[in-house]
Amino acid sequence: MKVFVDQDRCVASGQCVFAAEGVFDQRDDDGIAVVLDGNPPDDRLDDVREAEAGCPASAILVEG
Template sequence: MKVFVDQDRCIASGQCVLAAADLFDQRDEDGVAVVLDDNPPDHRLADAHNAAAGCPAMAITVEDW
Protein backbone atom coordinates (compact mmCIF):
# COMPACT_ATOMS: atom_id res chain seq x y z
CA MET A 1 0.00 0.00 0.00
CA LYS A 2 1.04 3.60 -0.51
CA VAL A 3 -0.27 6.51 1.58
CA PHE A 4 -0.29 10.13 0.42
CA VAL A 5 -1.37 13.45 1.95
CA ASP A 6 -2.22 16.35 -0.32
CA GLN A 7 -0.76 19.06 1.87
CA ASP A 8 -2.42 21.78 -0.21
CA ARG A 9 -5.86 20.36 0.66
CA CYS A 10 -5.11 19.58 4.32
CA ILE A 11 -6.95 21.82 6.79
CA ALA A 12 -4.90 20.66 9.81
CA SER A 13 -7.84 19.09 11.66
CA GLY A 14 -5.66 16.31 13.10
CA GLN A 15 -8.21 13.56 12.49
CA CYS A 16 -5.59 11.43 10.73
CA VAL A 17 -3.31 11.59 13.76
CA LEU A 18 -6.18 10.55 16.01
CA ALA A 19 -6.96 7.62 13.71
CA ALA A 20 -3.38 6.45 13.15
CA ALA A 21 -0.73 8.29 15.14
CA ASP A 22 2.02 5.97 13.97
CA LEU A 23 1.22 6.71 10.30
CA PHE A 24 0.58 10.47 10.48
CA ASP A 25 1.83 13.55 12.29
CA GLN A 26 1.33 17.29 11.95
CA ARG A 27 3.92 19.96 11.17
CA ASP A 28 4.65 22.17 14.15
CA GLU A 29 4.49 25.42 12.19
CA ASP A 30 1.04 25.04 10.65
CA GLY A 31 -0.49 21.70 11.68
CA VAL A 32 -0.58 20.32 8.14
CA ALA A 33 -0.49 16.53 8.07
CA VAL A 34 2.59 14.58 7.10
CA VAL A 35 2.90 10.87 6.43
CA LEU A 36 5.33 9.13 8.78
CA ASP A 37 5.28 5.83 6.92
CA ASP A 38 4.14 6.11 3.30
CA ASN A 39 4.48 2.36 2.73
CA PRO A 40 3.12 0.80 5.93
CA PRO A 41 2.72 -2.95 6.44
CA ASP A 42 -0.47 -4.59 5.25
CA HIS A 43 -1.83 -5.03 8.75
CA ARG A 44 -2.12 -1.21 8.96
CA LEU A 45 -4.39 -1.01 5.90
CA ALA A 46 -7.58 -0.55 7.94
CA ASP A 47 -6.02 2.27 9.99
CA ALA A 48 -4.85 4.05 6.84
CA HIS A 49 -8.32 3.76 5.28
CA ASN A 50 -9.97 4.97 8.50
CA ALA A 51 -7.70 8.01 8.53
CA ALA A 52 -8.55 8.75 4.90
CA ALA A 53 -12.27 8.33 5.55
CA GLY A 54 -12.11 10.62 8.58
CA CYS A 55 -10.27 13.42 6.83
CA PRO A 56 -12.70 16.35 6.47
CA ALA A 57 -10.67 17.78 3.57
CA MET A 58 -10.36 14.42 1.80
CA ALA A 59 -6.62 15.06 1.59
CA ILE A 60 -5.49 11.47 2.22
CA THR A 61 -5.17 8.86 -0.51
CA VAL A 62 -4.49 5.19 0.13
CA GLU A 63 -3.46 3.03 -2.82
CA ASP A 64 -3.88 -0.68 -2.18
CA TRP A 65 -1.46 -2.85 -4.10
Protein backbone atom coordinates (compact mmCIF):
# COMPACT_ATOMS: atom_id res chain seq x y z
CA MET A 1 0.00 0.00 0.00
CA LYS A 2 1.09 3.56 -0.69
CA VAL A 3 -0.06 6.49 1.44
CA PHE A 4 -0.19 10.12 0.37
CA VAL A 5 -1.36 13.38 1.95
CA ASP A 6 -2.42 16.38 -0.13
CA GLN A 7 -0.99 19.05 2.14
CA ASP A 8 -2.82 21.78 0.24
CA ARG A 9 -6.17 20.22 1.23
CA CYS A 10 -5.21 19.29 4.81
CA VAL A 11 -7.02 21.28 7.52
CA ALA A 12 -4.77 20.10 10.39
CA SER A 13 -7.50 18.26 12.31
CA GLY A 14 -5.11 15.53 13.44
CA GLN A 15 -7.58 12.70 12.91
CA CYS A 16 -5.05 10.79 10.83
CA VAL A 17 -2.52 10.85 13.65
CA PHE A 18 -5.08 9.52 16.11
CA ALA A 19 -6.08 6.73 13.72
CA ALA A 20 -2.62 5.74 12.49
CA GLU A 21 0.12 7.16 14.67
CA GLY A 22 3.51 6.33 13.25
CA VAL A 23 2.18 6.49 9.71
CA PHE A 24 1.09 10.13 10.01
CA ASP A 25 2.29 13.08 12.05
CA GLN A 26 1.71 16.83 12.01
CA ARG A 27 4.13 19.65 11.33
CA ASP A 28 4.92 21.63 14.46
CA ASP A 29 4.48 25.05 12.88
CA ASP A 30 1.01 24.67 11.35
CA GLY A 31 -0.34 21.19 12.15
CA ILE A 32 -0.51 20.08 8.52
CA ALA A 33 -0.28 16.30 8.17
CA VAL A 34 2.85 14.59 6.96
CA VAL A 35 3.40 10.96 6.03
CA LEU A 36 6.05 9.28 8.15
CA ASP A 37 5.70 5.88 6.51
CA GLY A 38 4.53 6.08 2.90
CA ASN A 39 4.56 2.31 2.53
CA PRO A 40 3.33 0.91 5.86
CA PRO A 41 3.06 -2.83 6.50
CA ASP A 42 -0.18 -4.60 5.68
CA ASP A 43 -1.05 -5.01 9.35
CA ARG A 44 -1.60 -1.22 9.50
CA LEU A 45 -4.14 -1.27 6.63
CA ASP A 46 -7.19 -0.95 8.90
CA ASP A 47 -5.66 2.01 10.75
CA VAL A 48 -4.66 3.75 7.53
CA ARG A 49 -8.09 3.19 5.97
CA GLU A 50 -9.67 4.62 9.13
CA ALA A 51 -7.45 7.70 8.78
CA GLU A 52 -8.43 8.05 5.12
CA ALA A 53 -12.15 7.74 5.91
CA GLY A 54 -11.95 10.08 8.89
CA CYS A 55 -10.10 12.91 7.19
CA PRO A 56 -12.52 15.86 7.11
CA ALA A 57 -10.73 17.36 4.09
CA SER A 58 -10.39 14.12 2.13
CA ALA A 59 -6.67 14.88 1.95
CA ILE A 60 -5.48 11.28 2.39
CA LEU A 61 -5.12 8.86 -0.49
CA VAL A 62 -4.36 5.17 0.00
CA GLU A 63 -3.41 3.09 -3.02
CA GLY A 64 -3.22 -0.67 -2.98
